[in-house]
Amino acid sequence: MSETLYDRLGRKEGIDKLVNRIVDLHLQNEVVNPRYRALTDEETDHAREKTKEFLAAGSGGPVEYTGRSMIETHTGMNVSAAEFVAVVDDIMQAMKELEYPQPVCDEILGIAYSLKEEIVHR
Numbered sequence: 564m565s566e567t568l569y570d571r572l573g574r575k576e577g578i579d580k581l582v583n584r585i586v587d588l589h590l591q592n593e594v595v596n597p598r599y600r601a602l603t604d605e606e607t608d609h610a611r612e613k614t615k616e617f618l619a620a621g622s623g624g625p626v627e628y629t630g631r632s633m634i635e636t637h638t639g640m641n642v643s644a645a646e647f648v649a650v651v652d653d654i655m656q657a658m659k660e661l662e663y664p665q666p667v668c669d670e671i672l673g674i675a676y677s678l679k680e681e682i683v684h685r
């Protein structure tokens with residue numbers, strides 16, 4: 564059987580590490596940290612766990628996504644294009660630090676970008 568994106572991300576262990584690092588970077592990133600600082604610890608943990616599921620399920624892993632849709636989640640936030648780019652930058656930075664090969668980074672970049680319409684200005 565051919566390798567899935569889930570495998571290339573390092574399966575559950577890789578995805579858990581990646582999402583934890585992305586959330587840490589969001590908390591340090593001045594463009595978006597007010598959004599995340601506004602959350603309680605429970606809300607941050609919830610968003611973190613749902614994002615791990617979203618990535619695992621969407622990359623072909625044996626996981627069901629039980630969170631809300633991207634439109635439903637981000638509606639009412641009026642996320643700007645600059646915030647969207649900042650989040651994607653953090654994703655790419657985390658992948659670089661964790662030494663994912665460039666083709667895997669490019670695949671994630673494409674998937675992230677494809678979600679822009681569902682997240683920005685809603």
Ligand code: HEM
Nearest residue numbers: 595598606610613614617630631636642646647650675678
């Ligand atoms: C490719 C980009 C993005 C993806 C894949 C993504 C994914 C997600 C997921 C899966 C959740 C949890 C859903 C749930 O609770 O059921 C979430 C929550 C959240 N996202 Fe995003 N997101 C993205 C971009 C952004 C951007 C650009 C912002 C704004 C800076 C943002 C702000 C938030 C916030 C504040 C929450 C927590 C909402 C809450 O608990 O009510 N996201 N996101």
